[in-house]
Amino acid sequence: MAGRNSARRRAAAGLCLLLLPAFAGCDRPAPDTGARAGVQRVLDRRAAALLGHDEGAYATTGTRTPYTRLRAVPLASWAYRVTALGRDGTSADAELRYRVAGQDTAPVIARRTLTLSHTADGGWYVTAEGPAHGAGQQLWDQGTVTAVTGAHSLVLGTGQRTAGLRGYARLADRAVPAVSRAWGARWARRVVVLVPRSLDGMAALLGAPAARYRGIAAVTTAETPGAGRAPADRVVVNPEAYAILGDLGRQVVLTHETTHVATRSATTAATPLWLSEGYADWTGYLGTGRTPAEAAPELTRAVAGGHLPAALPADEDFGFTGDPAALARSYESGWLACRMIADRWGEDRLRAFYRAVGAHRTRAGAVEGALNKVLDTTPQEFTAHWQDYVRDRLG
Template sequence: MAGLSLALVAGVLAFWLRQDDDAGTPRVLDSPSARQDLAAAALADLQTAVGARDRARLHPDAGELAETAVDNAEKLRVAGFTVRYVDEDAALTATLPDGQWAAAVDTTWRFAGYDPREAHAEVTFVFAREGDHAVLVDVGGGGRRTPLWLATALNVSRTPQALVMAAGDQPVNRFARQARVAVRAVGEVLPPWRQKLVMVVPESDEQLDGVLAADPGEYAEIAAVTTTVDGSLSPSAPVHVFVNPEVFSGLRRNGAQVVTTHELVHVATGAATASNTPLWLLEGFADYVALRDATLPLSVTAGQVLAQVRRDGAPRHLPAGNEFDTHTTHLGASYEAAWLACRLLAQTGSEQDLLRLYDEVSDGAPVGAALQQVYGFGEKELVQRWRRELERLAR
């Protein structure tokens, strides 16, 4: 009986350790815990290599994507990079080719000299088994945000005030020139700001959706968006400008510059986390700074809202939050209306009065009270003056 028991044990061990005819590798490596061990080792190598900005720290067969991430890290001066395996994403794994699996990975990083603190996001990493180690084959998907620098090769431009990264054939030098002009223009209006400009330019709008974990087409009508890297409203989260290349490439030079400067205003004023500021003031102020020195005619800068006024009369209220939704049919007119309200305030008092109003409201003061304190009239009076201005300009 003892010999039979030993034979049974030996048979069980042989079953689990024998070569799998289909995969050609030990069946034990197919278990989730074994995959986690392999992925954790690959992530540890990646963390070390990125931290040292040295490809030689990677496994000799780490794969092209891991090497690309290290190269990008050197160009971008990535610091504070950590990766921790959280769990396998079974639903996403089921859609992948045999031998690959997806996992949620807790990730932190920052761009030294530009981000005041680390970004923190759960990112999807896709691995494949190669013999006794795991290879990183993809980053992104699963409804999680995708750091562009981990997902594809980048061209990078840096100045003391702006970092620009562009994927594929996107013209990084063009964006860098616009960034320099924007920094100068914003500096003429605003006091020195803490957060520097970081522009992220994906290769396509589909890639932008992945970077922001957005629904397909959510930003189809938007040239650029300023938001926290992790999507939170935490004031400590790094804030970057994310460009929609499909829309941006269709803009003329002046239009592209206005967009870049507008977005830098949001960065400089912390607008990505200023949840209490009404959008007409938030967006109108950014456009006021962006258009401050522009010589474009009103037919370009306010053509849509003035056409609405000629057709339907002046709106009875300042544009509200839902009128800035990316899917609204009159998005351009809402931005123009907000800009004209802020321009009117600067003309009624001064540019410094407008800046003071913006600061008061950003710090939590109600709009009506802040208007009364700075201008001596409330929101109702502002709407009346704004409507009269729209009617005058529409004649």
């Protein structure tokens, strides 16, 4: 469809050039240009009022609901760009870009739909705003946001008690220096944690069915991959699954997710999930005193039953919609592979291996090249070493 549209645009441009002597009006603005510019001006005023904490000026542009829900969120930037105007003039699609102060090095990009009405003087008024079709919600779409600021963290929640959000901040504040000790200090060294009211709220933020994340305590999402910059990541919590974890489990989860934030700029399409998830688990379990059998119960059961894995898990083995036990074995397998590298070659080599894989231009050859360059081994030898390691630690 994109190709046909591009072809039509090129054809239209060519027709305009061919007919230019007789029809010099080909470059006239589209009929909605004036209306679109008017809507853009209202959204610019709306953004300026929000950043300037001017509720009165904000109210002159439309509904106050977003303002009141966002009051606690420290914003460094907030801007809309109108991308389309509805045929009937009562709606518009826009791209929202915003940064949280002290946290984001690149803006979050969100597709939004606005409901509009005319004012008495012929201007525009925003009566409602929400996610565009197919886009995930933003946290303030779910209610008033409460903010808790930690030493290395910002926790934003809806439908949550402030005391509970402080608990997340304490764990995140422990996670950040722990990740820096393992990965190094060349990352933002801060994390934003989103805590919605429920599993359904988590799924709405991610724009996915709730069933996909049932039993998953948290995920990290890279929302806007800026050119050459690390994206603005968010750790999104499933409060229902998180609530049933013990203190250690909660700390491991937040350290795991914080690791994803730290390693994001070194994680590319060339990085297999066994490595990215395994490394995050390796960091999460550092210093906890958990034995391999305690941290990898599903894989321990498989090995005890005579089912030693033949290969490291493929990316599709990490899907959240499959067998929970199989998913757990995939995570545990990746963790033990990273643990083996740290034990056999050292933690510095583990970091170097991770970066070397991500630096490869394509997935094909990435792991093989890094194994050869950093660990001086082959995929076959590495797999055999890993199988022996799994057998020795879990058997």
